[in-house]
Amino acid sequence: MSGIGMEKALEIADRVEAFVREVIVPYERDPRIEVHGHGPSEELIMEMRDKARAAGVMTPHILPDGNHLSQRETAVVLIRSGLSPLGPLACNTMAPDEGNMYLLGKVGSPEQKQRFLKQLVSGEARSAFFMTEPASDGGAGSDPSMMQTTCHPDGNHWVINGRKAFITGAQGARVGIVMAKSTEGACMFLVDLPNPAIRIERVLDTIDSSMPGGHAVVAIDNLRVPADQMLGASGEGFQYAQVRLSPARLSHCMRWLGGAIRSQEIATAYACKRHAFGKPLVDHEGVGFMLAENLIDIRQAELMIDWCAGVLDTGSLGTAESSMAKVAVSEALMRIADKCVQVMGGTGVSGDTIVEQIFREVRAFRIYDGPTEVHKWSMAKKIKRDFAKANP
Known part of the structure; x- marks a missing residue:
């Protein structure tokens, strides 16, 4: 990616930060922030997005001509959007839409971009990515080769059957990317939502609450999709999933780093103003050291994100690099969020500040887009392969 240059990207990032x-x-005190524990209401999202358009920060990582900022430029923008859990929703940099826009921009046909991508970039619609399946069905989770959802051609259509789980934002989405397996391998399809053949069985109660629509279990019953709505080629779905997931993992790191920075600000203010045992909390080494350790983790996370983004900008798929970033940054952010809660004591576990929610969101982040342990295992296999090549 050529991008626009870091100076201009920082100008965009400054506008995003001021807006957030x-x-x-x-809006973090707005009663519409959580609808039955499953993310902000559609009314609230669209209200915030209207203000983002007026401020010129809607979908700021995608330029008016459709070109995408480089990954390094995207990082400085997405980190700022994440200073509030509502920021990515307002600015349209939130998962799963951000990753779906990236995938469509890379793989979609001109007609598919006009029909599906355009409404996502404008912020008029939300999307969902249907890949993960229920463990009870023996379906795909961290191992997509276990996919049970099937698709087969029928005239000028494809017919899809199966069940999906943990489908973020399925409730209320207008664009879906459905993954299924054919005799040739994995395939992806673009669908308009809602669709009577895609039925939400239930929305799960989960620890996180930032994503509208929550995470749903979905049944797909004889879904008929026109052949021209297949994304890319039949059998190439796993390849396309990596096109999406490598930068998407990094984008999560960017957004939640913004949340960790905000938590550190709140915890620092609390520790500097709150007194105990005759002096400010920050003057107690047990507290001051936690904040110092947080600052170290923040700076290291910034460096890891920048390094991984640079690899992706070279045109490399960067699967190993994104796995390293996902592990290192998600674990660092968990340490930061946990220490912020600890510094603030009872206030830290209450809803009086956003710190408690960011703690919950970051805890979930250590699992979605691949748990830490799966990424470590993947990297260990690569280490073994690289050794074998170097030592035939």
């Missing part, structure tokens, strides 16, 4: 801090942070 001045306009979006006050």
Whole structure:
């Protein structure tokens, strides 16, 4: 990716940060922030997005001509959008839409981009990515080769049957990317939502609450999709999944780093103002050292994100690099969020600040887009392969 240059990207990032801090942070007290524990209401999302358009920060990582910022440029923008859990929703940099836009931009045909991508970039619609399947069905989770959902051609259509689980934002989405397996291998299809053949069985109660629509279990019953709505080629679905997931993992790191930075700000202010045992909390080594350790983790996370983004910008798929970033950054952010809660004591586990929610969101982040342990295992296999090549 050529991008626009870091100076211009930082200008965009500054506008995003000002918008999030001045306009979006006050919404954190809005009663529409959680609908039955499953993310902000559609009304609230569209209200915030109207203000983002007016401020010129809607989908800021995608330029008016359709070109995408480089990954390094995207990082400085997405980190700022994540200063509030509502920021990515308002600015349209949130998962799964951000990853779906990236995939469509890379793989979609001109007609598919016009029909499906355009409404996502404008922020008029949300999307869902249907890949993960219920463990009870023996379906695909961290191992996509276990996929049970099937598709087969029928005239000028494909027919899809199966069940999916943990489908983020399925409730309320208008664009879906459905993954299924054919005799040739994995395939992806673009579908308009809602569709009577795609039925939400239930929305799960999960620890996180930032994503509208929550995470759903979905039944797909004889879904008929026109052949021209297959994304890319039949049998190439796993390859396309990596096109999406490598940068998407990194984008999660960017957004939640913004949340960790905000938590550190709140915890620091608390520790500097709150007194105990005759002095400010920050003057107690047990507290001050936690904040110092957080600052180290923040700076290391920034460096890891920048390094991985640079690899992706070279045109390399960067699967190993994104796995390393996912592990290192998600674990660092968990340490930061946990220490912020600890510094703030009872206030830290209450809803009086956003710190408690960021703690919950980061805890979930250590699992989605691949748990830490799966990424470590994948890297260990690569280490073994590289050794074998170097030592035939």
